[in-house]
């Protein structure tokens with residue numbers, strides 16, 4: 001029995017709390033590939049570390065508890081997790097995907113799964129009518145991000161899940177940008193939750209990992225089979241580091257969001273800003289839907305500067321905020337989606353969905369917010385033509 005009710009406690013005590021063998025308060029790093037069998041067929045319950053490892057199992061139990069699912073799976077990267085999930089489908093199956101998803105998700109569908117006859121269709125999933133109209137007999141899943149990467153478009157998870165159920169399709173949600181601390185898609189009817197745990201869950205830009213959570217036994221069995229068969233599992237050391245990162249998720253997210261809210265408010269009234277995307281502002285697309293399904297707007301902000309600002313100069317002028325791929329670490333990172341995270345999406349599609357060459361994506365860290373605003377504003381000023 002768990003002697004707590006709230007997620008802040010589950011982050012620290014969820015899953016396997018400590019080491020039952022020694023009382024160590026942390027689960028040890030079981031750095032082993034295999035396990036002794038006393039006799040033929042007499043195993044300890046552990047057989048081989050691709051199939052199962054106690055450190056990884058503790059992480060998998062933890063993420064399942066946090067997302068309110070029944071089974072969790074840890075992978076060597078977010079893309080390995082996504083690849084395992086896409087392996088649920090077969091030739092002629094079709095997935096509907098949000099019009100802005102992570103570039104790597106688009107790439108693996110377009111360049112890998114397409115070769116096996118698994119089709120995808122890009123749909124503006126924030127538009128329920130568009131989703132409804134896109135359902136054909138071959139659609140087997142809707143794959144969404146909310147907020148989506150990089151335009152932070154909000155999709156109504158429960159409405160889309162309901163539509164998908166009516167059409168016997170699965171709803172898959174990439175919850176990387178929110179984490180279970182801010183949003184739990186399974187509670188809104190989704191079937192599968194995916195994370196790039198590289199981001200907020202690990203939180204320190206020091207490892208690459210992916211997680212999956214489901215609530216139904218049949219799906220859990222299928223995904224467990226795929227995890228073991230395709231083999232992209234997370235190693236024991238990274239599993240340990242990820243458990244350690246998750247313990248501070250609550251305090252980190254509170255600060256990330258507090259900073260993001262201040263920065264977004266400051267950018268909203270800045271004369272250089274042409275467009276601003278932040279789901280925590282009441283003026284944002286999908287604000288009400290996001291408030292309904294998530295705790296707040298998260299800590300990712302995207303924006304465009306007006307034509308008389310040179311964005312190359314802007315990136316070069318930043319002194320505290322780092323220009324880098326990735327997000328969700330304690331340090332603030334900025335990126336240029338068109339040439340970085342979303343470069344694998346063809347130019348025409350990028351233009352169509354609004355990932356312009358002027359778009360800037362900011363992952364707000366947990367530094368002092370005045371230092372961050374000072375850095376941003378001086379770089380904007382430096383970049384004025």
Ligand SMILES: *Cc1c(COP(=O)(O)O)cnc(C)c1O
Nearest residue numbers: 077078079102149176196198209
């Ligand atoms: C980074 C990212 C991924 C891919 O995860 P990796 O850990 O880099 O393989 C998938 N989805 C989103 C939303 C991401 O930000």
